[in-house]
Every structure is written in structure tokens, then in C-alpha cells.
Amino acid sequence: MRDYYEILGVQRGCDDGALKQAFRKLAMEHHPDRNGGCEDAATRFKEINEAYSVLSDPQKRSVYDRFGHAGLNGHGGPGQFHDVHDIFNEVFGDVFGDMFGMGGRRSRGPARGQDLRYDLEITLEQAYAGAEVEITAPTTLNCEACEGSGAKPGTSPTTCATCNGAGRVRATQGFFSIERACPRCGGSGRMVLDPCQACHGLGQVRRERTLSVRIPAGVDDGARIRLAGEGDAGARGGPRGDLYIFVSVRPHELFERDGLDLLCSVPVPMATAALGGAVDAPCLLGGENCDGNCKLEVKVPEGAQTGQTVRIKGRGMPSLRSRERGDLVVELFIETPTRLTGRQKELLAEFAQICGEQQHPKAASFMGKARRFWEEVTGVA
Secondary structure (H helix, E strand, O other): OOOHHHHHOOOOOOOHHHHHHHHHHHHHHHOHHHOOOOHHHHHHHHHHHHHHHHHOOHHHHHHHHHHHHHHHOOOOOOOOOOOHHHHHHHHHHHHHOOHHHOOOOOOOOOEOOOOEEEEEEEOHHHHHHOEEEEEEEEEEEEOOOOOOOOEOOOOOOEEOOOOOOOOEEEEEEOOEEEEEEOOOOOOOOEEOOOEOOOOOOOOEEEEEEEEEEEEOOOOOOOOEEEEOOOOOOOEOOOOOOOEEEEEEEOOOOOEEEEOOEEEEEEEEEHHHHHHOEEEEEEOOOOOOOOOOOOEEEEEEOOOOOOOOEEEEOOOOOEOOOOOOEOOEEEEEEEEOOOOOOHHHHHHHHHHHHHOOOOOOHHHHHHHHHHHHHHHHHHOOO
8 A cells, every 4th residue: 555645745744734735736636527537537536535634634644654554443544434525625625616516515514423444353253153342443522521612611612703604705806706714713614712621622532432343143254344323423513423343254273164164174084084984073153053062973984085075064154144054064184194003004014915906996097097108108018
């Protein structure tokens, strides 16, 4: 992922003026309306907007300067959903007024809070049975001291005398009449003369919140869970944004997932594979089909070979959207004995002497093909 400063063409440590100037220049150059709807321009414009939305926010910029993209989880990074219109309007509205479809708003009323992203890693057991997980996520909350007004408790914001609360002012330059955000109140239509000490007049504070997240049984890697109204607080009394939980499932040491099926490789003693028998295979606990036992007896057919599979119905992953459940697929791995005693070696040697092609049909078939290959290469029968 490209560096945000590189995207905007500015140096680290540049001031807000240089940042806004760079954004204005690039946004004007790559705005989709000025490029005939070009997809490359739209992608570049989105990238520019994302970089500016982080670097123009002091808190997010501080986190990015210290930790880079990795530190932006939940702080407005690449996983967050920015309002391009609002950012473009904020930077260009005082210059172009109603151009580019940005006019029409007389004052900056309530604004919806930003959506947040949280990356959550869970175990395969949690994905299998479902779980209740507690997470701690940073979020913006309305200041309790001033109840989000930004004014010192006991006082209230006053109507801006410059725009009379409209949030917009109009100036005439020659033949043109240009409307722009009020420079005194920033377009809010209100002035905080005595700011709240708790939030420094912003009306919002940054806090860590602990939330309980319900993980449904059967959730897969890459799933997204939406918690409505758990994102950042809205400005000026606007509704809260949403929190999106992106789920990843930690690799398991015994199982692999294939859709709804669970795959597991189980070693089988050579004698059991030859004579037939049974071995124990692990299984996940949880769900309505669980019998309280975390292992299952798997029947091994006589003459079983490595790679042969045994399918156990209904012991795989549950489906999120139905009552369907996958299977547990056990792959047999025939294990050759090691560290044999002298007597064991004698018995195996005797066994090898009395075995013929009938006991090793694959070996016999292979050797027949090999002999024909050698004859064709060497010309010697």
C-alpha cells in the first residue's frame, strides 16, 4: 500500500496549508467529472481522498506517523468508509460554491458519524460452534461534560454574527456571486465562545469501548459482521456510524476447511491397514449433532492405502444460511514402523519372502510398465 505522503506529494511534517493545497491540486486534476468518468481517474481520486482524510485529521495523522497503515485499524484507515463528497466539499466549497454539485446546503447540520473497521481473529472451534467475543475498539463519543455541544457546561453555543446562523456567506466579485462556508464559524452557523475543557470545544472525545460480538456458528474466513450504530459519533447531533467486524479464522493444527467439509489426516498402523480395523479421529465439539465426545471411531478397510479417504456424514461445519452441515473427511496415512527389534525384522523379512504380486498389485503393475519403458529406451528385451 502506497505511503499517504507520497500519494499527496508532500513531506512528512508539512503544515495543514501545504496539505490542503496539495490535495486541491491533485483532486482537481483527477476528479472523475473532469475526466469523463475515466476509471483510472476515479481510482486515483479515491486514493487521494483516502490519504487526505487521514493526514488532515490530527489524531489519525499522529497514529499513521507512528505506526503506518497497520496502526489505522479502527482509526479511519484503508478499511474505513469515507464520504468523498464531504471531504471534497470541505476543501473546495469555499472556492467553488455550487460548482461540482456541492451547493444547496445553507448550514452544516447533523452529520452521520464515520464507519469503523475492526479485524477479529477467531479459532476454528469458535467458527464451528459460534461464540460470544468481547472486543475493545477505539471510537469517537459525544463529550459527556458538554453533551456534544462543545461549549463549557452551563453555557451554550451562540449564533454566528457573520452568517446569522446560515453557515454560508455570499460575496460578489464582478459579474459573479460566490457563496462559500462562513469563515468565522466554519459553516456550522454557531460559535463556541467558552469551550468545554473536557473536549476543547470539539464536542467529541476519543475513547476505547468494550463491545460484545456474537459470532454465528459456521462463519467463514473473510466474513463481515455489521454492528449498526457502534461506529463514531455523528457531528452536531447526527447519528452514529456503524462498526464492521472483519473475521479471519486462525489455521488449525489438525483440520483444514473446504467449504462445509473438514479435512483431517490420520496415521494408520501398517498392520491395521493390511488387516483392516479401526482408528480414532478427532472431531470438533459443539452444535446440535455433538455427542460430547471429541473423537470418532473410523473404520479402516482391509488393504487400505495412503490417501484413501473415509467420509463421516454430518460432522463438518454448519451452514450459516440453512440447517445443512458438512462432512468430516478423514484421509488415511499408512505409517511404516520404525526402530524395529531384531525379532520384528525377522518376521517382516519372512513376510516379504512369502508375499507375491497378488499382495502387491500396484507394485506389479508399475514394474510391468517400467520394464516396457526400459525395453523401448534400450532396445533390449
